[in-house]
Amino acid sequence: MERDDIIEYSLDAHHSEEAGRKIRRKIWMVTLLLAVVTTIEVAVGAYWKEWFPGSWQLVKWTFVVLTLIKAGYIVAVFMHLGDERRNIRAIILLPYALFILYLVWIAIWESQYIHWVWNTYF
Amino acid sequence: MAGEATKALSNDVLWGGGRSPFSISYGKMMMWFFLVSDALTFSGLLTAYGFVRHSTTEAWPIGEEVFRALPFLHGSYPLIYVALMTAILIFSSVTMVLAVEAGHRMDKKGVIKWLFLTVLGGAFFVGSQAWEWSHFIHGGGGYITTSDGAKYWVQNDAHDTHDPANAEGFHLLRAEPGHYLTGERIDGAEAMALWNDRVAYVDGANMDRNEYGPAQYANFFFFITGFHGFHVFSGVVINLIVLLMVIKGVFHRRGHYEMVEKAGLYWHFVDLVWVFVFTFFYLL
Numbered sequence: 001m002e003r004d005d006i007i008e009y010s011l012d013a014h015h016s017e018e019a020g021r022k023i024r025r026k027i028w029m030v031t032l033l034l035a036v037v038t039t040i041e042v043a044v045g046a047y048w049k050e051w052f053p054g055s056w057q058l059v060k061w062t063f064v065v066l067t068l069i070k071a072g073y074i075v076a077v078f079m080h081l082g083d084e085r086r087n088i089r090a091i092i093l094l095p096y097a098l099f100i101l102y103l104v105w106i107a108i109w110e111s112q113y114i115h116w117v118w119n120t121y122f
Numbered sequence: 123m124a125g126e127a128t129k130a131l132s133n134d135v136l137w138g139g140g141r142s143p144f145s146i147s148y149g150k151m152m153m154w155f156f157l158v159s160d161a162l163t164f165s166g167l168l169t170a171y172g173f174v175r176h177s178t179t180e181a182w183p184i185g186e187e188v189f190r191a192l193p194f195l196h197g198s199y200p201l202i203y204v205a206l207m208t209a210i211l212i213f214s215s216v217t218m219v220l221a222v223e224a225g226h227r228m229d230k231k232g233v234i235k236w237l238f239l240t241v242l243g244g245a246f247f248v249g250s251q252a253w254e255w256s257h258f259i260h261g262g263g264g265y266i267t268t269s270d271g272a273k274y275w276v277q278n279d280a281h282d283t284h285d286p287a288n289a290e291g292f293h294l295l296r297a298e299p300g301h302y303l304t305g306e307r308i309d310g311a312e313a314m315a316l317w318n319d320r321v322a323y324v325d326g327a328n329m330d331r332n333e334y335g336p337a338q339y340a341n342f343f344f345f346i347t348g349f350h351g352f353h354v355f356s357g358v359v360i361n362l363i364v365l366l367m368v369i370k371g372v373f374h375r376r377g378h379y380e381m382v383e384k385a386g387l388y389w390h391f392v393d394l395v396w397v398f399v400f401t402f403f404y405l406l
Binding site for chain 2: 008009010011012013014015016017020023024027028031034035038039041042045046047060063064066067070071074075077078079080083084085087088091092095096099100103104107108110111112114115118119122
């Protein structure tokens with residue numbers, strides 16, 4: 001099934017032994033980062049309330065930020081999206097982000113209202 | 123990374139036709155599009171979870187109190203098992219990206235080694251998920267509500283939930299609102315009197331009710347981790363098929379290992395989803 005009208009981009013993805021060493025070092029650095037962040041999350045999640053009562057709201061937002069950092073590294077490095085052209089990054093991330101930001105916003109807004117209704121009338 | 127995407131090409135050439143303006147192959151682009159739609163599904167599930175949790179007027183269970191058991195061990199290890207599962211999944215994502223890297227060097231042995239470890243990690247995760255479900259469904263002893271509306275946790279040494287009052291070490295804990303399996307201990311005749319006064323006994327979890335909190339809590343646990351677990355399972359099957367094809371030398375003859383890369387995208391996505399499930403279901 002050889003077709004000569006398709007450009008085979010995959011053949012261009014090959015790299016040398018030298019470049020491979022660099023890439024592998026980057027992979028292990030990101031691995032270390034993900035492991036450290038996850039360890040911090042678990043330690044804080046399990047023991048923060050005992051050590052420092054209160055301030056839980058701040059911790060929750062820290063979790064969200066740390067999660068987004070982890071997600072960013074997974075998408076950019078492990079999934080190689082950071083190495084792709086800017087236009088493909090944009091058509092994957094922008095519509096998704098736009099829709100999800102709206103969904104999260106409307107869900108928080110509406111759930112507050114329903115919480116109020118239940119507390120007030122039931 | 124080398125490749126077509128790093129070449130400086132003018133917009134006239136990129137969008138001039140006869141080539142992909144994104145410099146990626148059809149298969150990879152379609153995998154990305156599939157992942158975007160799948161990501162929307164998972165975002166919908168997690169947003170729905172947030173909606174219910176935010177709007178409910180009942181106390182919501184606390185992750186580090188509900189998930190604190192380890193297989194074969196007694197005692198309290200808050201979130202340790204989930205953290206272990208997360209670590210396994212992240213590690214199998216690392217072995218996957220190393221398999222992709224080996225593929226770019228046409229290193230067949232390397233691809234086989236790393237892909238095999240990826241399959242192993244995935245299988246271990248699915249097994250852990252099964253244990254977690256089993257533990258969640260069986261619960262930690264359950265609770266009773268008495269005729270005056272008070273709630274007590276039911277405990278005994280044998281983890282007997284069929285006839286707990288006659289089991290060794292039977293006692294009750296006066297439940298504190300919003301907490302799981304904590305409270306003042308009640309023993310002996312007083313505990314037996316309260317047990318006999320029960321109007322309901324809820325133990326473990328099913329779709330109608332559970333001992334942890336509102337019914338939606340268990341429903342979302344089953345649906346979100348179940349949907350994710352099914353993704354992991356199918357990912358393991360896909361990786362296994364690709365591994366067999368690598369061993370047979372299909373991709374070596376083809377001249378590139380892009381199939382490993384495409385399966386890898388799916389596998390990283392499964393890891394990515396778990397990062398969010400871990401935060402929003404277990405941590406927050």
